[in-house]
Amino acid sequence: QVQLVESGGGSVQAGGSLRLSCEASDTTVLYNCMAWFRQAPGKEREKVAHIYRDGDSRTTDFADSVKGRFTMTQGNAKNSLYLQMTSLKPEDTAMYYCAASRPTWQFQWQCTRDSTYVYWGQGTQVTVSS
Numbered sequence: 001q002v003q004l005v006e007s008g009g010g011s012v013q014a015g016g017s018l019r020l021s022c023e024a025s026d027t028t029v030l031y032n033c034m035a036w037f038r039q040a041p042g043k044e045r046e047k048v049a050h051i052y053r054d055g056d057s058r059t060t061d062f063a064d065s066v067k068g069r070f071t072m073t074q075g076n077a078k079n080s081l082y083l084q085m086t087s088l089k090p091e092d093t094a095m096y097y098c099a100a101s102r103p104t105w106q107f108q109w110q111c112t113r114d115s116t117y118v119y120w121g122q123g124t125q126v127t128v129s130s
Contacts, residue, residue, distance in 0.1 A: 002026040002079070002119050004098045009124030017086045020124060022098030024079035031119075033101035033111035036072065036083045038094035038126075045114075048096070049083065052111045059108060066092075088128045095123040 003025040035050035099117035
């Protein structure tokens, strides 16, 4: 079972930036769907972004709330990810989680479904003050 470890969270002022990292213990197979979720106290979990990987092809998608401010890139390790967050707002305050699908083939549309993600990290806290 793959272990996902997030890092990079912290406290910043509004307008600031942070880069979150997700490192996966399994680098032998490619997880087609990987994503970043967040959950603020008292709120439902929200998928912030996902990436679909098929060979050398990479497709990303972002929640409307973060489009134009967040980007997601792949690290050097096969299943490592970065989430670059800029122009942060107080409403971005949440615990951020990295998630991955099963290491079996996934179609691109499956990355849009929360139920596709079965492996989760422990989360990293992001706090944005006004």
